[in-house]
Amino acid sequence: MGMIIFFQIRVTKKSQFRFINNLWLLAWFGFIHGMSEFMDMFMLIKGNLLFLRILGASFLFISFLFLFLFGYRMINIGEGKRIGILFPFTIAILFFGLPILSEATSFDTWNISSRYFLGFPGAILSAVGFISYYKSEAKKLNDAKVEKYFFLIALLFGLYAILGGWIVPKANFYPASAINNVWFISTFGIPVQIFRASIAVGIAWSLWNIVNIFNIEEASEHQRVNETLLESEERYRKFVEFSPLESLSCPIIKLCTLIRRQ
Numbered sequence: 001m002g003m004i005i006f007f008q009i010r011v012t013k014k015s016q017f018r019f020i021n022n023l024w025l026l027a028w029f030g031f032i033h034g035m036s037e038f039m040d041m042f043m044l045i046k047g048n049l050l051f052l053r054i055l056g057a058s059f060l061f062i063s064f065l066f067l068f069l070f071g072y073r074m075i076n077i078g079e080g081k082r083i084g085i086l087f088p089f090t091i092a093i094l095f096f097g098l099p100i101l102s103e104a105t106s107f108d109t110w111n112i113s114s115r116y117f118l119g120f121p122g123a124i125l126s127a128v129g130f131i132s133y134y135k136s137e138a139k140k141l142n143d144a145k146v147e148k149y150f151f152l153i154a155l156l157f158g159l160y161a162i163l164g165g166w167i168v169p170k171a172n173f174y175p176a177s178a179i180n181n182v183w184f185i186s187t188f189g190i191p192v193q194i195f196r197a198s199i200a201v202g203i204a205w206s207l208w209n210i211v212n213i214f215n216i217e218e219a220s221e222h223q224r225v226n227e228t229l230l231e232s233e234e235r236y237r238k239f240v241e242f243s244p245l246e247s248l249s250c251p252i253i254k255l256c257t258l259i260r261r262q
Helices: 002-013 025-045 050-077 086-102 107-136 138-145 149-164 181-188 192-210 211-242 244-261
Strands: none
Touching: 002 192, 002 211, 025 050, 025 192, 050 086, 050 107, 086 107, 107 138, 107 149, 107 244, 138 149, 138 211, 149 192, 181 192, 192 211
């Protein structure tokens, strides 16, 4: 997902579609969250080494922070009521408040807080933001036929909010003590990471189809410029053909030609 976005925004410098200015946040979420997942994989192989736990917790926090900022900005450029600064301020209090109130400041506790108060609201804001933005730009986006991809990516972010935001490492406080990775695999028989990976693939595929609107927009702009040039050329040609100067020049040219022959 991060590569798809970065390649696209390097080509598309500006666009009439406002959400292009927010996509870099989603790209960084993809890259950094991928690093976080690699840290988890390395810990399964090498054990819970301290520096891997520090990197994993840091990458998880930063990636979800980018996701939250993306959702916050998306929902504020679409239709409907805007979200003010009070909401991020409340989220910050909850994020730091959970480890303090639970009296558990382990890396898992900070990871849980990141998922609860950054990942979950960030994914929900992103889901609502995509729908809200599509409604605000429906007329412009209609020709690109991307409505289904906007609704699909909103649905996938909604699912990710649950599986990525509420399925957390097991802890000694509620709801992490009841709803966690261990409960999920014992209930469904499949690690939650499998579902998260499937959702990530779906989000990347949906986004690949959505950002294609910038290529369509560029092609339409080139066509419009070419049509304008052709119209200008045609008007100039007609002006020259029917100009009084052109009418006067024809007999003069014929006379000069006759004189040369004689």
